[in-house]
Amino acid sequence: LETVVYFRAQMRKDPDMASAVAAIRTLLEFLKRDKGETILGLRESLTGATDCLTGVDSSVAVSSGGELFLRFISLTSLEHQDLSRCKKVMEERGELFLEKISMSRAKVAKLCHTFIKDGAKILTHSYSRVVLRVLEKAAAEKKRFSVYVTESQPDSAGRQMADALRKLNVPVTVVLDAAVGYVLEKVDLVIVGAEGVVESGGIINKIGTYQMAVCSKAHNKPFYVVAESFKFVRLYPLNQQDVPDKFKYKADTLKTVKNLSEEHPMIDYTPPSLITLLFTDLGVLTPSAVSDELIKLYL
Amino acid sequence: MPGPDKETDLTERIEAFLSDLKRGGSGTGPLRGSAETARETTALLRRITAQARWSSAGDLMEIIRKEGRRITAAQPSETTVGNMIRRVLKIVREEYARSRGSSEETDQQESLHKLLTSGGLSEENFRQHFATLKANVIEAINELLTELEGTTDNIAMQALEHIHSNEVIMTIGRSRTVEAFLKDAARKRKFHVIVAECAPFCQGHEMATSLSKAGIETTVIADAAIFAVMSRVNKVIIGTQTVLANGGLRAVNGTHTLALAAKHHSTPLIVCAPMFKLSPQVGRLSSLNSQFTICISGEILSKVNVHCPVFDYVPPELITLFISNIGGHAPSYIYRLMSELYHPEDHEL
Numbered sequence: 110l111e112t113v114v115y116f117r118a119q120m121r122k123d124p125d126m127a128s129a130v131a132a133i134r135t136l137l138e139f140l141k142r143d144k145g146e147t148i149l150g151l152r153e154s155l156t157g158a159t160d161c162l163t164g165v166d167s168s169v170a171v172s173s174g175g176e177l178f179l180r181f182i183s184l185t186s187l188e189h190q191d192l193s194r195c196k197k198v199m200e201e202r203g204e205l206f207l208e209k210i211s212m213s214r215a216k217v218a219k220l221c222h223t224f225i226k227d228g229a230k231i232l233t234h235s236y237s238r239v240v241l242r243v244l245e246k247a248a249a250e251k252k253r254f255s256v257y258v259t260e261s262q263p264d265s266a267g268r269q270m271a272d273a274l275r276k277l278n279v280p281v282t283v284v285l286d287a288a289v290g291y292v293l294e295k296v297d298l299v300i301v302g303a304e305g306v307v308e309s310g311g312i313i314n315k316i317g318t319y320q321m322a323v324c325s326k327a328h329n330k331p332f333y334v335v336a337e338s339f340k341f342v343r344l345y346p347l348n349q350q351d352v353p354d355k356f357k358y359k360a361d362t363l364k365t366v367k368n369l370s371e372e373h374p375m376i377d378y379t380p381p382s383l384i385t386l387l388f389t390d391l392g393v394l395t396p397s398a399v400s401d402e403l404i405k406l407y408l
Numbered sequence: 409m410p411g412p413d414k415e416t417d418l419t420e421r422i423e424a425f426l427s428d429l430k431r432g433g434s435g436t437g438p439l440r441g442s443a444e445t446a447r448e449t450t451a452l453l454r455r456i457t458a459q460a461r462w463s464s465a466g467d468l469m470e471i472i473r474k475e476g477r478r479i480t481a482a483q484p485s486e487t488t489v490g491n492m493i494r495r496v497l498k499i500v501r502e503e504y505a506r507s508r509g510s511s512e513e514t515d516q517q518e519s520l521h522k523l524l525t526s527g528g529l530s531e532e533n534f535r536q537h538f539a540t541l542k543a544n545v546i547e548a549i550n551e552l553l554t555e556l557e558g559t560t561d562n563i564a565m566q567a568l569e570h571i572h573s574n575e576v577i578m579t580i581g582r583s584r585t586v587e588a589f590l591k592d593a594a595r596k597r598k599f600h601v602i603v604a605e606c607a608p609f610c611q612g613h614e615m616a617t618s619l620s621k622a623g624i625e626t627t628v629i630a631d632a633a634i635f636a637v638m639s640r641v642n643k644v645i646i647g648t649q650t651v652l653a654n655g656g657l658r659a660v661n662g663t664h665t666l667a668l669a670a671k672h673h674s675t676p677l678i679v680c681a682p683m684f685k686l687s688p689q690v691g692r693l694s695s696l697n698s699q700f701t702i703c704i705s706g707e708i709l710s711k712v713n714v715h716c717p718v719f720d721y722v723p724p725e726l727i728t729l730f731i732s733n734i735g736g737h738a739p740s741y742i743y744r745l746m747s748e749l750y751h752p753e754d755h756e757l
Contacts, residue, residue: 386654386690392752393690395654395724397740
């Protein structure tokens with residue numbers, strides 16, 4: 110499918126781009142090339158395209174990006190009855206939307222770096238481009254801080270984060286995932302990214318985040334989450350089992366493996382009671398404010 | 409036409425206000441309550457609107473912001489000043505939107521919805537001139553002033569719902585709002601009040617005297633006895649200097665201790681705070697604000713470092729309820745009230 114090819118090309122072209130943004134870009138391109146005659150047909154083909162994309166990259170972010178785009182289509186199509194004009198408006202607004210969300214990481218970094226005080230010791234989990242951006246901004250503001258990164262098995266993404274931080278001349282130490290409790294007494298604050306932010310204000314992120322959140326609560330350290338607003342997703346998990354299987358495992362694993370109970374999940378759910386604040390491009394939010402934002406969008 | 413006399417008169421008043429604020433902070437001038445500061449700030453802003461020279465809403469907001477930055481720099485710990493400035497800026501924006509006839513006032517905040525549906529990067533530059541804008545803004549500021557005058561009464565009116573007969577209430581230091589609250593309840597109910605004296609200024613003593621004059625049975629305790637006495641307390645009612653955006657408090661020192669003791673005994677902690685104390689700042693205060701120093705005499709003075717923080721940070725998890733002039737709210741709801749009072753672009757003056 111050329112959708113998949115385009116998506117992969119987008120991801121390769123800019124490795125720094127969020128996967129949701131790449132998904133939205135792909136869907137916009139799909140929209141431009143679509144030859145459908147009706148809006149309903151358009152919606153159906155877009156849903157098909159989104160399913161295609163989630164078949165390639167089953168992360169929450171791609172799913173939320175796709176849903177947001179569909180919502181965008183529905184909202185725009187309500188305003189204009191004529192398909193061709195509708196499509197033109199959609200394309201314009203789509204480009205505008207992409208422009209705005211490409212600035213979202215900068216907004217988040219601007220909000221968050223003030224919370225990093227001089228001499229702070231920060232703990233983070235795995236590789237997050239948003240957290241990296243925040244730390245870049247703080248380093249640019251001449252703040253002195255040091256970072257502990259968890260190795261984050263099974264893919265050792267933490268090492269990638271450590272390399273990126275070393276390039277910024279930030280003192281960084283890689284710790285075992287099991288050493289989170291050990292290291293927390295030295296740490297001043299914990300900052301993590303998120304793959305998805307759910308309706309309750311909790312987050313879905315790389316496995317090991319929940320553990321880190323529980324330990325920070327026990328040590329009374331602030332647990333901050335940085336995420337762009339397009340990651341808000343309409344899920345309300347009540348516990349770890351509630352998170353749909355399609356997000357927990359990689360797309361290839363889902364297709365090939367018969368017995369999922371023998372596989373290790375790649376993500377976990379952190380409930381809102383463990384999160385102190387969320388930094389998004391919509392502002393600094395308490396977890397209870399997240400559902401408000403989602404309601405404003407979907408109702 | 410406002411002549412040069414009016415301009416100098418205006419600058420004189422601003423200078424007088426600034427020096428008053430500075431003196432109030434150093435402890436030499438009369439200690440003013442936050443309500444008075446809020447009222448005086450709003451009156452000053454009304455005067456600026458009336459007398460300064462401006463042709464469009466954008467100019468007015470620039471002037472207010474400039475003066476606002478000066479005033480907040482004079483006394484950074486007095487957050488009510490900044491809050492009132494932000495309220496007035498929001499008023500100006502609303503009146504401008506109303507004059508333009510647009511219904512944009514409902515969707516001023518950033519939201520996911522706005523991201524998806526807006527037609528362009530809307531740069532609202534407030535350049536249009538409206539003749540009636542000045543009158544509308546001044547009228548709205550007058551409404552704000554009336555609201556400010558009624559805040560303590562509005563809070564006190566809610567007292568009977570929260571205080572029951574034969575209860576033991578604990579408070580700390582001196583808060584005019586809590587005083588009015590308790591006095592209002594005392595008209596119909598009999599209860600006991602324990603006041604923690606709140607060293608080193610021991611404002612608790614004045615609070616106790618004032619309450620006992622109103623016929624309330626009051627006991628004064630030392631701050632160190634808070635935990636010991638807490639098991640006998642039914643409710644803790646306190647005032648605060650500022651309410652932060654995450655639902656936390658910046659209150660007089662000793663309040664965090666009180667809050668932790670209340671949490672330990674599962675005693676509800678009620679904060680009486682009028683809406684003008686709500687500030688868009690977030691986060692913990694790691695910096696010590698020692699503006700007051702204690703007198704230590706003798707040789708020890710050279711060998712000792714004295715830190716005397718004026719304010720405490722109380723995290724939102726320790727607070728049960730906020731009682732404001734518009735009713736009772738949970739700490740997790742404060743962000744919503746904030747979005748209704750201030751515009752996000754005004755958070756940073």
